[in-house]
Structures are given as C-alpha cells and as structure tokens.
Amino acid sequence: MRGPLIVSLDIANKEGLFKIVDQFPSDEGMTVKIGMELFYGEGPDVVRQLLARGFKVFLDLKLQDIPNTVKMGMMQIGRLGVTYTTVHALGGSEMIAAAKEGLELGSEEAGVPSPKLLAVTELTSITDDALKTEQNCRLDMVDQVVSLAKLAKKAGADGVITSPLEVSSLKQQVGDDFLYVTPGIRPANFPKDDQSRTATPKQAAEYGSSALVVGRPIIRSNDPVAAYHKLLKEWNDAN
Numbered sequence: 001m002r003g004p005l006i007v008s009l010d011i012a013n014k015e016g017l018f019k020i021v022d023q024f025p026s027d028e029g030m031t032v033k034i035g036m037e038l039f040y041g042e043g044p045d046v047v048r049q050l051l052a053r054g055f056k057v058f059l060d061l062k063l064q065d066i067p068n069t070v071k072m073g074m075m076q077i078g079r080l081g082v083t084y085t086t087v088h089a090l091g092g093s094e095m096i097a098a099a100k101e102g103l104e105l106g107s108e109e110a111g112v113p114s115p116k117l118l119a120v121t122e123l124t125s126i127t128d129d130a131l132k133t134e135q136n137c138r139l140d141m142v143d144q145v146v147s148l149a150k151l152a153k154k155a156g157a158d159g160v161i162t163s164p165l166e167v168s169s170l171k172q173q174v175g176d177d178f179l180y181v182t183p184g185i186r187p188a189n190f191p192k193d194d195q196s197r198t199a200t201p202k203q204a205a206e207y208g209s210s211a212l213v214v215g216r217p218i219i220r221s222n223d224p225v226a227a228y229h230k231l232l233k234e235w236n237d238a239n
C-alpha cells in the first residue's frame with residue numbers, strides 16, 4: 001500500500017486551522033503537517049489538540065543548528081507523540097545523529113513512539129540554476145540530493161524530503177529501505193506558486209515517492225475535503 005497523502009496545514013492560527021480540520025473525518029488516521037507559522041503562533045498545544053482528535057501529526061520545524069542545540073530541541077519534539085519531524089540535511093551528519101538521539105530520549109521519557117526523522121535535502125523551491133549560482137554547488141541537483149540522502153541515512157535518519165523528480169535516482173542509489181517524502185506536488189493546471197521542482201500525484205507515484213505533502217492545492221480550495229479526495233484517488237490509483 002502507498003504511504004499517506006499528508007495535508008500541510010500552513011495556516012496562521014487555531015481558528016483558521018480548526019475551520020478546515022473539522023471538515024475532515026479524524027477516524028481515518030489521516031496525517032496532517034504543522035509548520036513554523038502555526039507552531040510559532042500557537043505553540044505545542046495545537047499539536048496536542050490534533051493528536052487528541054485522532055490525527056497523526058508531522059511537525060515540520062526544519063531544525064538546523066549545532067548538534068547539542070538540535071538534540072535538546074528534538075528531545076522536546078520527541079515528547080509530543082508526533083509521527084514525523086524534520087531537520088536540514090545540510091546541518092551535517094553529527095547534527096542529524098544528535099537529532100535522532102534527542103528524539104529517542106524525549107519519546108522514551110514520555111512513553112510514546114519515537115518520531116521518524118526526515119532530513120530535508122534541497123528545498124523544492126530551489127532551481128537547478130540557484131543550486132549552482134547561489135549555493136556554488138558543483139553537483140547537479142540529482143547528485144546533490146543523492147549525496148545528502150546518503151549522508152542522512154548513514155547518520156540515522158529514517159528518510160528524506162525531496163522533490164519527486166529525484167526519487168527514482170534515490171531509490172536506485174540510496175535504497176528502498178528509506179523514506180522519500182515529497183512536497184512540490186501540484187495537480188495539473190494548478191499554479192506552481194513558489195515551488196520549482198514539481199510533479200502531479202500520479203507522476204510522484206510513478207517516480208516511487210513514499211508519501212506526498214500537499215498544502216495550498218487543498219487548503220486554498222473552496223472545498224478542501226473534495227480536493228484532498230481527488231488527489232488521494234490520483235495517488236492511490238497510479239501504477
């Protein structure tokens with residue numbers, strides 16, 4: 001079975017959040033992603049409320065700092081009972097290993113399962129050109145993403161975040177025993193917004209994505225539940 005279609009709830013406050021969330025049945029084990037906008041405004045209580053309603057939560061704060069600071073931050077995240085969380089792979093192998101250690105310590109202390117640690121490779125907003133001219137990277141996008149994914153895997157991450165466009169190379173070069181979670185998902189005819197490396201749910205399935213992350217095409221829709229089910233069907237029905 002295919003992994004989840006994770007709905008990214010990039011919304012400013014609890015009122016706006018629950019206006020959308022309450023339209024979805026919470027008994028389907030659906031996974032929702034909370035990012036920095038909501039978390040900085042509302043704090044960890046909003047995560048607890050979503051968990052209490054039966055949602056699985058992906059807490060996406062993309063930590064990147066020295067290893068000890070990340071470890072201590074991840075201990076706090078580990079206590080919450082979320083299913084996934086993120087670091088930037090560019091923080092390095094020691095930082096990724098420290099993040100994993102922090103998650104395990106925090107979750108063990110709280111008696112909840114340890115969240116899966118996903119390392120962000122190159123953001124899906126980064127173009128091939130920006131990789132070369134702004135990051136001064138010698139590698140092509142695919143090779144850079146593969147290199148970061150290998151580093152993240154060796155350091156103990158459970159998977160990476162990347163665009164669907166790199167997934168088939170990742171599966172060949174990094175292996176099937178690793179999660180490839182892909183944002184940058186756009187239905188045909190939906191604007192790219194600030195995303196650069198995009199694909200439809202069907203294309204992402206064909207490339208071999210483990211799970212999708214979709215925000216604006218669902219939450220900005222007039223009917224978020226219908227938009228979710230349409231994309232979910234496209235994801236589940238693809239070969």
Ligand SMILES: O=C(O)c1cc(=O)[nH]c(=O)n1[C@@H]1O[C@H](COP(=O)(O)O)[C@@H](O)[C@H]1O
Pocket residue numbers: 008010035060062086120122123124125161162183184185193195213214215216217
């Ligand atoms: O870590 C992420 O989730 C992430 C990584 C990345 O490279 N690109 C990316 O878009 N995301 C997140 O995925 C979501 C995509 O939202 P939409 O572009 O609205 O579908 C946002 O919450 C981003 O923060």
